[in-house]
Amino acid sequence: MLNKIQYFFRQSWLLIVATFFYALLVVVVNSGLSSQIEANRINKLNNLMKGLITQAEVFEKVIEELEVTDSHGRAVETAVFKALDSEGKLQGFAFIASGTGFADKIELVVALDGRCEHFLGYAVLSSNETPGFGDRIKNDYYRSQFSGAPVGILKLVKTGGAGSVDEEIVAISGATVSSRSVVEIINDFTKEVKRAITREGLSI
Amino acid sequence: MPKVFLAGLWSENPVFRLLLGMCPTLAVTTGARPALTMGVSVIFVLLCSNIMVSLMRNLLRPHLRILMFALTISTFVTIVDLFLKAYQPEMSGVLGPYVPLIIVNCIIIGRAEACASRNSVFTSIVDALGMGFGFTVALVVLASVREILSHGTVFGLEILPLFKSGGWFHGWAMMAMPAGAFITLGLLLGLVNVISRHQEK
Numbered sequence: 001m002l003n004k005i006q007y008f009f010r011q012s013w014l015l016i017v018a019t020f021f022y023a024l025l026v027v028v029v030n031s032g033l034s035s036q037i038e039a040n041r042i043n044k045l046n047n048l049m050k051g052l053i054t055q056a057e058v059f060e061k062v063i064e065e066l067e068v069t070d071s072h073g074r075a076v077e078t079a080v081f082k083a084l085d086s087e088g089k090l091q092g093f094a095f096i097a098s099g100t101g102f103a104d105k106i107e108l109v110v111a112l113d114g115r116c117e118h119f120l121g122y123a124v125l126s127s128n129e130t131p132g133f134g135d136r137i138k139n140d141y142y143r144s145q146f147s148g149a150p151v152g153i154l155k156l157v158k159t160g161g162a163g164s165v166d167e168e169i170v171a172i173s174g175a176t177v178s179s180r181s182v183v184e185i186i187n188d189f190t191k192e193v194k195r196a197i198t199r200e201g202l203s204i
Numbered sequence: 205m206p207k208v209f210l211a212g213l214w215s216e217n218p219v220f221r222l223l224l225g226m227c228p229t230l231a232v233t234t235g236a237r238p239a240l241t242m243g244v245s246v247i248f249v250l251l252c253s254n255i256m257v258s259l260m261r262n263l264l265r266p267h268l269r270i271l272m273f274a275l276t277i278s279t280f281v282t283i284v285d286l287f288l289k290a291y292q293p294e295m296s297g298v299l300g301p302y303v304p305l306i307i308v309n310c311i312i313i314g315r316a317e318a319c320a321s322r323n324s325v326f327t328s329i330v331d332a333l334g335m336g337f338g339f340t341v342a343l344v345v346l347a348s349v350r351e352i353l354s355h356g357t358v359f360g361l362e363i364l365p366l367f368k369s370g371g372w373f374h375g376w377a378m379m380a381m382p383a384g385a386f387i388t389l390g391l392l393l394g395l396v397n398v399i400s401r402h403q404e405k
Binding site for chain 1: 265279283287300382
């Protein structure tokens, strides 16, 4: 037994040492760059929220650490921002919604109007979906279906009028899983966010 | 030593002669700027992995060498990915999954096996720079052709005035698509072959 262990270490000591060395290198680089990466993320989030709620000048975080249980039973935390114009009037709400896509996690920024009755739209904060297929969740063609759609349960359909503003969202051809993921993520989060906003008395 | 460097630029150019790294070559050459960013990233990973593999070449076990190469390459690809996310977030978004895919780029593991694991550190550095610059030049040339013909620009600078901006040039949308990538690459490969045959004569 001891001979086997000695043989194992003689064969793989370099692999073990290299693993620790490389892991340390990645940890050092990550710790040095993580603050800049986080600052970029916050900057991107602010720009995306401004793109969705164009009249907004200021975004205030009104609900922190809201726990949402997605359709797969996983608990995820999010924050809700209220969007105010230059006169301090409420223009809408925005929050980050995330869930599993086809390839990896999808993170969206979703915007609701001030009454939480209609979507103002969504933008993709991060995703790694297949280029040319699921990646098209970033395209205006798919995203525009959500602008003005009623807040409730959105339904993914395979065919239909993509130009009509209703709860039916026409899937991207060749990217049904990614399309369904976006709809499920938005449905799961909007339900809880709307409940929390109503409970706090924040909507118009 | 200059022969080793120049080989990567022309006679053993990884894209035009060895036909390696085809996935990023076709995918990220829709614009010259993403192509240049990818090329610089590959140069960094190739350089660092060649140095590390050359330093430990006498300690490598034959049956574990591929694992060591993959471990080394993935470390430096992770570092490049973090740098891009921190200092070039826009390019990181544009390149998307193709940065992590540098790990499986055949050029890098190929040079680790063919050169770094058998030669000194200095030779490995020169080889990495030659191959890396050769890859970058190939990508930038390909991307420039595609960007000019699809958008009339190179690195975002207008070269051909577009019709919709009051000019005369109608951009070829196909050049921004995969079909355009294959056609352009095929034509450039043909051109390289013609020049090579002419040089041999």
